[in-house]
Amino acid sequence: MSKTTKTGSLVDAKKMSAELFTLTYGAFVTQMLKDYEDPQVVTAKLDKIGFDMGTVLADDFLAKSANVPRCQDCKQIAEVLSKLAIPNYLGVPATVSNWSSGDREFSLIIESNPLTELVEIPDHLKATLNYSQVIAGAIRGALEALHFKVYAVAVENASNTEIRIKLDSILKDSLPAGEDY
Amino acid sequence: MAGIPFDLLHSQIVKYAKEMEEKRAEAKNRWKEIAESIVDSTEIDKYDQLVKQAFMHSNAETQLESMGYRVGFVLAERLSKDAAKFNTELEIVKFICKEFWSNVFGKQVDNLRTNHAGVYVVQDNNFSMLRTFSDSTQFTKDIGIYLAFPSGVIRGALACLNVQAIVTATVESLPVVKYHLQLAKKA
Amino acid sequence: MTIYNFYFFNRNGKCIYYKEWKREKHSGISDRTEEFKLMFGMLSSLCSFAERLSTKEGQQVVRHFRTSSYKLTYIDTPTGLRMALNTDPYAAGIPELMKQIYRIYVDTVLRNPLLDTSEKIESELFASRLDQVIIHHSAYA
Numbered sequence: 001m002s003k004t005t006k007t008g009s010l011v012d013a014k015k016m017s018a019e020l021f022t023l024t025y026g027a028f029v030t031q032m033l034k035d036y037e038d039p040q041v042v043t044a045k046l047d048k049i050g051f052d053m054g055t056v057l058a059d060d061f062l063a064k065s066a067n068v069p070r071c072q073d074c075k076q077i078a079e080v081l082s083k084l085a086i087p088n089y090l091g092v093p094a095t096v097s098n099w100s101s102g103d104r105e106f107s108l109i110i111e112s113n114p115l116t117e118l119v120e121i122p123d124h125l126k127a128t129l130n131y132s133q134v135i136a137g138a139i140r141g142a143l144e145a146l147h148f149k150v151y152a153v154a155v156e157n158a159s160n161t162e163i164r165i166k167l168d169s170i171l172k173d174s175l176p177a178g179e180d181y
Numbered sequence: 182m183a184g185i186p187f188d189l190l191h192s193q194i195v196k197y198a199k200e201m202e203e204k205r206a207e208a209k210n211r212w213k214e215i216a217e218s219i220v221d222s223t224e225i226d227k228y229d230q231l232v233k234q235a236f237m238h239s240n241a242e243t244q245l246e247s248m249g250y251r252v253g254f255v256l257a258e259r260l261s262k263d264a265a266k267f268n269t270e271l272e273i274v275k276f277i278c279k280e281f282w283s284n285v286f287g288k289q290v291d292n293l294r295t296n297h298a299g300v301y302v303v304q305d306n307n308f309s310m311l312r313t314f315s316d317s318t319q320f321t322k323d324i325g326i327y328l329a330f331p332s333g334v335i336r337g338a339l340a341c342l343n344v345q346a347i348v349t350a351t352v353e354s355l356p357v358v359k360y361h362l363q364l365a366k367k368a
Numbered sequence: 369m370t371i372y373n374f375y376f377f378n379r380n381g382k383c384i385y386y387k388e389w390k391r392e393k394h395s396g397i398s399d400r401t402e403e404f405k406l407m408f409g410m411l412s413s414l415c416s417f418a419e420r421l422s423t424k425e426g427q428q429v430v431r432h433f434r435t436s437s438y439k440l441t442y443i444d445t446p447t448g449l450r451m452a453l454n455t456d457p458y459a460a461g462i463p464e465l466m467k468q469i470y471r472i473y474v475d476t477v478l479r480n481p482l483l484d485t486s487e488k489i490e491s492e493l494f495a496s497r498l499d500q501v502i503i504h505h506s507a508y509a
Contacts, residue, residue, distance in 0.1 A: 020285055021187045023255050024330075027248040028194050035201060049197075053189040056478045059447050060185055063470040070427075070446055089186050118255075134190075145447045185479065192481035313479040319492045323482050 018091050018114045026119050029131065039129035046130070050137020057138060058145035061085055074167050077148065078106050081139065081165075090114060090135065094163075105166040110135075113161040121156065130154050132161050139165060147171040184287070184309065191310065194248065195326055198241035208235040242329040249333020250340070256285055257338035270364060273342045274301050281338055286310070286331075299364040303335075308358040315355040324352050335360060371508045372438060372454040374498075376473075378486065379448030381408050385489045389502060411442060411450060431463070441466065449473075459507035472497045 032042045062068065065084065071077045082094040091114055098107040115132050130136070136152035143150050149168040154161060212235045215228055225232075260281055267273045278290040282305070292304035310331055314320050328350040336348040345365040352358050373388035383404035397403045411430075419428045432441040434457050441462040444450040451466050476494040477483055483491055502508055 017184070017187065017285075017287070019256060019259065020252065021190065023252045024187065024190060024194070024248070027251045028190070028197070031244065031248055032197070045197075049190075049193045052193060053186070056189055056474075057185070059445065059449070059470075059478055060474045062445055062447065063467070063474045147446070188479055195481065313475055313493075314482065315491070315493050316496065317492055320480075320482055 019118065022114050022118050025115055025134070029129075033125075033129075039125050043128070043130045043133050046133040047137035047140070050134035050139075051141035051144075053134070054138035054141025054143075055145045057085075057089060058142040061088065061142070071146070071148075074103050074106060077143065077167075078108070078165075082108055085142070086110070089138075098164075101166065105164070108139075108163040108165065110161045110163070111159075116156065116161065126156070131156060132163075135161070136163050136165075139163060144171070188310065188313065191327075191330060194330065195241075195245065198244045199326070201244065202241040205235060211235075242326060245326070245329035246333035246336070249330040249335075250337035251333075253285075253334035253337025253339075254341045255337075256334070257281060257341035260284055261342060267342065270299075270344060271295070273339070273344050274303075274362065276342070277335065277338055278303055285334065299366065301362040301364070303360040303362065304357065305360075306357050308356050311352075311356040311358065318354050321352050321355060324355065328352070328358065332360065335362070339364075369459055369507050369509050370456045371459065371502055371505065372456075374454075374469075374502075375404065375407055375452045376469075376489070377404075377408050377411075377450040380486070381412075382486070383408070384487065385494075385498075387495075387498065389508070407452065408450070411452060415444075443467070443470075445470065455507055461505070462507065465501065465505055465507070468501050469498060472501065 029042065029046070032045060033039065036042050036045070061084075065088075068080060068084070069076070071080060078096045082096050086092070086094045086108065090110070092110060092112055094108040094110045096106055097109055099105065113132060113135075115135070119131070121129070121131050125131075130153060132154040134154075136154040140150055140152045147170055149171055151166045151168060153164050155164065156162075208231055212228065212231050215231070219225060257277075261276070264276065264280070267276065274293070274295075278293050283289050286305065287309045288305070288307070290303050291306040292302075294302045294304075308331075311324065311327065314324065314327075332348045332350050336346055339346045339348075339362070347363040347365075349361045349363075350358055351361070370390055372390050374386065375383060376385035378384045383401075386400070386404065395403050397406065414433070415428075415430050418430050422428045430442055432439055434440075437457065438454050439457045439459060439462075441453050441455065442451070443463060443466050449470070451469065453462060453466055453469075455462055472494060473489075476491050476497060477489055478485060480491060480493075483489070489495075
């Protein structure tokens with residue numbers, strides 16, 4: 001699509017579109033902090049925004065991947081999220097760890113979270129703003145579209161982003177099964 | 182990263198900007214009512230929050246445009262780092278239409294025209310951010326607000342390269358977009 | 369070879385899209401909405417009854433049923449969307465075609481913030497892309 005020309009070298013297009021996303025997200029969060037001032041309100045908004053994005057991403061993911069098995073439990077959910085969904089939409093892999101609550105609760109660790117790559121989160125916001133909550137919200141939205149009600153929260157650790165996910169229940173309007181989609 | 186996360190994020194930002202505009206309009210109306218009934222000027226202080234909300238920003242388009250501006254500015258900064266020095270205004274516009282456009286919007290522009298007096302018309306026949314809306318005139322009347330952010334991105338990128346411009350966009354039939362760049366005269 | 373018609377239901381069971389390419393005979397149900405409801409009801413019953421009658425453990429998947437003159441191919445998604453496509457009894461490659469339709473739906477409807485996804489699909493882009501994949505499919509003609 002694009003060629004290197006004499007005026008400059010081509011930055012990896014994939015990287016650039018990740019930067020577009022990162023910077024746009026950063027500008028958006030900044031705007032919300034201006035409008036609402038309370039970082040906790042902003043975190044809640046980011047969660048809702050992520051949720052709405054996640055419901056669409058669920059269908060996008062199913063429509064575009066071949067033969068993803070229907071998840072039956074948390075282990076399978078963790079597997080699909082860390083190996084397929086997160087690499088696909090965030091551009092980086094995630095690892096699964098910290099199982100608890102009888103395998104109903106786990107963490108996804110994102111080592112180089114592109115959302116925080118170009119961003120410096122001010123110290124006074126670190127305790128109250130969950131900057132990457134949009135990812136947790138998207139996971140919650142996507143899983144709810146698949147009839148799994150979960151709680152998800154994004155925490156920035158010193159060197160990574162941790163998404164803590166807890167399965168609450170399997171929603172009832174359970175529809176007849178289909179296998180491949 | 183596939184294009185869909187960005188498209189969804191952008192839709193959410195547009196939705197947010199529209200909601201904020203409604204809130205502001207509401208606050209303005211309430212403030213108007215209150216302002217008319219206030220007798221004692223010291224009472225005004227009580228409505229600090231409301232006044233602030235009512236006069237915080239301009240409309241949704243402006244808010245989206247200024248977010249785009251910030252994004253475009255930084256992207257251009259990162260992209261032009263290794264680029265050769267630009268000698269003319271035309272070189273800068275060409276850089277925006279080629280390197281910048283293909284990196285940010287996924288392809289180069291399809292047409293670039295100029296009147297040689299500071300006005301450039303940039304046409305993209307399949308603009309990445311609007312591809313999923315329509316391939317006809319359906320939705321063209323509602324599309325304006327979705328052009329505010331990318332217009333800001335372009336204006337911000339030009340500003341980063343020391344070109345001040347007014348950027349507006351027009352759509353006749355999707356997904357074709359024409360951006361009109363009106364460059365400020367250099368002093 | 370022929371592709372007859374297509375039904376698309378959202379997770380609430382509402383028919384959000386219907387299109388026919390060749391339909392020589394009508395159901396005799398005067399109200400289209402009534403036909404959609406009956407179609408949805410039949411598919412739901414078929415799926416749950418198939419599950420019940422199963423002689424083996426595990427989820428059952430209804431893929432299609434066939435009469436002497438047509439075949440109804442069915443898919444549902446874990447997000448609760450359901451599609452049914454009627455073709456001639458020996459049409460091949462229909463499940464893949466329906467997955468293609470699913471992708472078109474995501475790209476032109478779910479990604480378009482100006483559309484209300486709980487309502488009938490009003491996107492001309494969806495309609496034209498759907499037509500394209502149907503008409504160019506080997507089972508059409």
